[in-house]
Amino acid sequence: MLALLLTVTPSSGCGKTPVGTLENPRVEGGLIRGEFRDGVWTFLGIPYAQPPVGDLRWKEPQPPKGWEGVRECTEYGPSCPQPPGGWADYLKVGLTDENCLYLNVWSPASSPSERLPVMVWIHGGAFRSGSGSLKLYDGTRLARRGVVVVTINYRLGPLGFLAHPLLSRESLRRVSGNYGLFDQLAALSWVQRNIRAFGGDPGNVTLFGESAGGMSILFLMTSPMAAGLFHRAIVESGPLPDLGLPSLKMLTLAEAEKRGVELARKLGVEEGDGESVKALDRLRAVPAEDLLRAASGSDPLSVVDFGPIVDGYVLPERPVQAFARGGQHRVPLLIGVNADEGTLFAPDIDLEKYKLMVTLGYGSLGDRVLGMFPASSQEEVKDALSRLITQLGFSASARFVSDRCSVTGQPVYLYLFNRVPEDPRAARLGSFHGLEIIYVFDNLHLSRELSSAEADTLLASTMASYWTNFAARGNPNGEGLPQWPTYSPENPHYMKLGEEIGSAEDLHGEAYHLVIQLKGY
Secondary structure, eight states, rough: OOTTTOOOOOOOOOOOTTTTTTSSOEEETTEEEOOEEEEEEEEEEESSSSOOOOOGGTTTOOOOOOOSSEEEEEEEOOOOOOOOSSSHSSSSSOOOOOOOOOOEEEOOOOEEEEEEEEEEEEOOOOOTSOOOOOOOOOOOOHHTTEEEEEEEEOOOOOHOOOHHHHHHHTTTTTOOSOOHHHHHHHHHHHHHOOOGGGGGEEEOOOEETTTHHHHHHHTTTTOOOGGHHHHHHHHEEEOTTOOOOOOOOOHHHHHHHHHHHHHHHTTTTTTSSHHHHHHHHHHHHHHOOOOOOOTOOOOOTTTTTOOOOOOSSSSSOOHHHHHTTTOOOOOEEEEEEBBBBBGTTOOOOOOHHHHHHHHHGGGGGGHHHHHHHSSSSHHHHHHHHHHHHIIIIIIIHHHHHHHHTTTTTOOOOEEOOOOOOOHHHHHHHHHTTTTTHHTTTOGGGGHHHHOOOHHHHHHHHHHHHHHHHHHHSSOOOOOOOOOOOOSSSOEEEEEEESSSSEEOTTHHHHHHHHHHHTTOO
């Protein structure tokens, strides 16, 4: 995805350590030591939970154990296990290991007594890949704007989201499957208890994330367990399941348990193999790479394979239903999409299969959908399907969530990122899924193609300012920035973020209203 744009240049070296600041902050577990670099304190690889290995595989994360002396936190911890290739080829995650529950902190504070806004990043990757340690997510430049930045790892794929009847029976809560969400909740709880040591304000925490990270934030907005753990939310390109894309559905616990039984059988572990404890021991002894290999044969059209489920505990109901009834946590929201989300997801299919897929997926409204996204030849299918995915999947989700949050009194700011790379190798993908991230983090220096373009430099500076202003005050506006109006169903304003920056109205309105008609909301 972003490999076309990320030509990495060397980072600068460490500067002199200022006196009387954050040399050795104390967190749960003990003292840590980071580095002072480019005006920001950097702490990498801080454990927020015990390694989820052995008996702790497929269990809720446990508090980290303590250590003696001062722990060096100058290198990233391992990323969580994930398949080779795919997303991981585009964004290097480095060493992977099941011992992966680490987070990273960037702080510009000169004293732990400061109370700076906190921004916690949840990475994307379809819940099967990614890491908080990507160079793309380096928080230095955001932190220099007066915020404490945190990036986290969470368990992925079958290690993060496997449900199984034996695991549910073993659990005191009688649930299984949402271990990756439990990890996110544990990291947010760690932030509440420890962020003061870095000059952060635990009473002003903003979640921000993209793709699966954005979806995670939507899920946490509807989870009772997340109450009080964050105070603002930024959702980038996070489609809501069970809404505009027929292929994007959340499983129930019972459905996910059946999938887990199938996976266990592929690995030679049957539910009735002797005592249940022995069967779970055998399953927990399967090497991570074998688990990933066995889980790799899922539907290629599905955005998510092993991912969050409606378990009745972390997620008591489908998130779309929670938003529909106004049951979400009522926090200020900044949400948006990219203009060409679908270019990375639209498969190569023939014209007849495209028409059949739309007819089966959208039922009585299938002809209307085909009229909105027509294709009369094989050459037109991919573009039509890309626009369908963008508008009915991503944009309709953003509009739906914006509507439901606005009517409950939450300030809502909606955007469309529409910058197209000038580099011809990437321009064919348009404003593709994930492109906005390098602008949000103001990390254009990672890309020689983008760093020299004046329009890109201005856009990155503007977006980073909007995002950090929102984290500080729940409002992205600030001195010298184009005015970003709030969104409401009556005045559906949104902000265009591209070569030109300014407001517009009714983002993909026809597609949104079709989805609402389809679902009856």
